[in-house]
Amino acid sequence: ALEYFNEALQLNRDLDNKTGMANALINIGVIYFHKRELTKALEFCLESLKLRNEFSINEGLGNNHIVMGNIYMEQNRLGEAIKHAKIALELNEKIGYPRKISEAAKLLSFIYAKQNNGMKAFEMHKLYILMRDSTNNLDNARNSAVQEANYKFQKEKELNDAAHDKMIAIKQRDQEKQRVIIYATISGLALSGLFLVFVMNRLKVTRKQKDIIEEQRDEVEIQKQEIMDSITYAKRIQSAILPSDKMLNACLPDSFVLYKPKDIVAGDFYWIEPTGDKVLFAAADCTGHGVPGAMVSVVCNNALNRSVREYELTNPGKILDKTRDIVMEEFEKSDEEVKDGMDIALCSLEANTLKYSGAHNPLWIVRNDELLETKANKQPIGKFDHPEPFTTHSIQLQKGDNIYIFSDGFVDQFGGEKGKKFKGKAFRNLLLSINDKSMEEQKEILDNSFESWKKDLEQVDDVCIIGVRI
Numbered sequence: 001a002l003e004y005f006n007e008a009l010q011l012n013r014d015l016d017n018k019t020g021m022a023n024a025l026i027n028i029g030v031i032y033f034h035k036r037e038l039t040k041a042l043e044f045c046l047e048s049l050k051l052r053n054e055f056s057i058n059e060g061l062g063n064n065h066i067v068m069g070n071i072y073m074e075q076n077r078l079g080e081a082i083k084h085a086k087i088a089l090e091l092n093e094k095i096g097y098p099r100k101i102s103e104a105a106k107l108l109s110f111i112y113a114k115q116n117n118g119m120k121a122f123e124m125h126k127l128y129i130l131m132r133d134s135t136n137n138l139d140n141a142r143n144s145a146v147q148e149a150n151y152k153f154q155k156e157k158e159l160n161d162a163a164h165d166k167m168i169a170i171k172q173r174d175q176e177k178q179r180v181i182i183y184a185t186i187s188g189l190a191l192s193g194l195f196l197v198f199v200m201n202r203l204k205v206t207r208k209q210k211d212i213i214e215e216q217r218d219e220v221e222i223q224k225q226e227i228m229d230s231i232t233y234a235k236r237i238q239s240a241i242l243p244s245d246k247m248l249n250a251c252l253p254d255s256f257v258l259y260k261p262k263d264i265v266a267g268d269f270y271w272i273e274p275t276g277d278k279v280l281f282a283a284a285d286c287t288g289h290g291v292p293g294a295m296v297s298v299v300c301n302n303a304l305n306r307s308v309r310e311y312e313l314t315n316p317g318k319i320l321d322k323t324r325d326i327v328m329e330e331f332e333k334s335d336e337e338v339k340d341g342m343d344i345a346l347c348s349l350e351a352n353t354l355k356y357s358g359a360h361n362p363l364w365i366v367r368n369d370e371l372l373e374t375k376a377n378k379q380p381i382g383k384f385d386h387p388e389p390f391t392t393h394s395i396q397l398q399k400g401d402n403i404y405i406f407s408d409g410f411v412d413q414f415g416g417e418k419g420k421k422f423k424g425k426a427f428r429n430l431l432l433s434i435n436d437k438s439m440e441e442q443k444e445i446l447d448n449s450f451e452s453w454k455k456d457l458e459q460v461d462d463v464c465i466i467g468v469r470i
Contacts, residue, residue, distance in 0.1 A: 022051040062091035102131035243272040256443035260463040267293020268462035278350045285407035287340040300342040316357035317392035341382015345405035366402040366435040401470045409463035415453035
């Protein structure tokens, strides 16, 4: 196929046939797409698109964008994929081409699904099904008309052949030929008329279906807006349980919090509670992200508050023990088995004494360009086989020590040239390289490093990092 399309490309170049060149180029691009040579495929598609745009070749323009959208989706360049798929949908909707509308909608449904945008994916899937059914109905009707025409043609041919055998004179042969021509012409005109009536009827049905789609699209948009309003209100509720900047500056003057939810609401949260001469602070990572994670975070945040305010606990290990009891008690009220919970690093700071306890999440201290790690207990705040009391570690701090506690969202982010995870070693080296900077500069460098690493890829989890300088 590649050999013949390359030959076709050269022939059309010799004839200076721009349309033929554009069609040959897109077909070569499709072949390389099926061979999984995506870079080559994209080169030929871009050259085809350039020809179509330069010489206003509208024929096949929508298909050109559909092929490019598929290539970009396979390359995980979802922003470019969406752009070309939308252009294809708009072009094919203008000309009322159900088959290509169906292909563009199907492509958009896949892309939105990869972005975890379920509402838009569902909307495009409905359009794809509707246009696919419309195309199938049209094809079935067309095939029936062709079969009926073929049957009539064969019958006419048999009659004409029989009559032809009986003709003796040249005059009779001429008359019979004339009769056949007349019959064929009348049949052709009748068939054309029937097909025209059918096409007009299908166009009427298609317009009606389009009106229905528009109504459904408006309903989906309204439902989407209602959902977004609810999630936005949930964000306000979650923001209300997070410590204010004023509290952060008052309790931990030389510090920063880098907080980057994956979605509008998050499963990660940070927590600060002054009690007597101590300041308790924590970075927590609840199961999941988005709305489910946010719901778990509210339960866990409340459990921490109760452990300190109601049970008057200040020892980090004891606080985590009591928090686990409260969380389990809340989840056990349900008839369903709930396995959600929380990983956390919890610190108590009093003068130069730091006490720490953790569920999976460690404590890092950078001192004199050396990173000191205190490991957490390998158990979560939640349902766990054979749970043990959480360990409290006591550490004497020195002036200039940098304390870091964090969730796993930063190190688990995919990115870079090869699309791999950032990983703990790179995160460790990054903190060592910036520990002499101010806390505000460290926050900015960490944020920029995360975005630079992630680039166009989707954020995989919530990010929460707390840094404190003694």
